Amino acid sequence: MNNYLKDQLIKYIKLYLKKKNLHMKHIMISIQNRLIKNEPITINQIKSVIKFLERETEFSHMNRSQIINHFKPLTSTIYNPKINSNRSVDLQQFFI
DSSP states (O other), rough: OOOOHHHHHHHHHHHHOOOOTTTTHHHHHHHHHHHHTOBOHHHHHHHHHHHHHHHHHGGSSSOOOHHHHHHHGBOOOOOOOOOOOTTTOOOOGOOO
């Protein structure tokens, strides 16, 4: 995991958590905890804080896609195998 990106995102999340009327505190805390534990976050978690990040001077020259790509090394990719459309789905494999 990229420590610079991790520290950068944690810094901003800590800043946002200081806001009194923040309705997304539990989400921000969850993201922060995962990063502190060196666990990957999801693209959706980045998207949930992107409206805050895009207002920061450091990211003002970037659009949302660029900000997501900037933090992409912190994310995990979940393998989601596709079901073969030529094969019918049944329970035959469970009956011996």
